[in-house]
Amino acid sequence: MSYYEFGTCPYNPDHRIMLFRMPGHIVKCQKNYRGPPLQICKYNATHRVLDMEEHLKECTYYRNFIDSQAMQIALTMRKAPILDDGSDTNTEL
Template sequence: MSETEFAICPYNESHRIAVFRMPKHLVKCELNYRGPPLKICKYNAAHRVLDMEEHLKECPYYRRFMDNKCLEIALTTRTAPTQEDGHVVSTPL
C-alpha cells in the first residue's frame, strides 16, 4: 500500500494531487483559474484560501510557527533562581 498523501487542488476540486507534487501543480492550475482571487498562506505556500483569518485558525504550519515563537520568547525571558542571604532571588539568564 502506498504511503503517499493526497490533497485537493484549491483551484479545481476535481484535482486530487500528491502533496509532494502540489507546488508545481498549483503554478500550472492557477493559470486556468477564473474564480475569486485566492490568498497564499505565508506559513505554507501550497495553501491557497479565500479567507486567511479562518484558514489560520486551522493551519498546522501557523500553529507550529506560533508554538516556536512562544517557546523562543519564554526562553529569552526566563530567569534562573539564585540564593542571596538564604532567600531565593531570580536573575535573568
C-alpha cells in the first residue's frame, strides 16, 4: 500500500505518477507529445490543460489563491473597532 498521492500525466493519460515526481515527468513526457498545445496553469505548473477557463473553475490552487487574496484585501481594509464603554480616553486628570 502506497502512502503517496498519484496523478495522471497531462500528456499521456496512461501514465500514473506520484505527485512529487510529476514536475520531472512532465518535462520528459512533453518532449514526445504530439497533440494540441496545452496551456500551463499559473497557479500550479503541473496542471497542463486545453481550456484554461474551464480548468480554473475546478482548480483548487486557483481557489486557494483567490481566497487568500480576498483575505489579504479584507485585512488591509479593516478598520480598528470603536470602543464604546462610556469612558472618554481624552480626559485629563
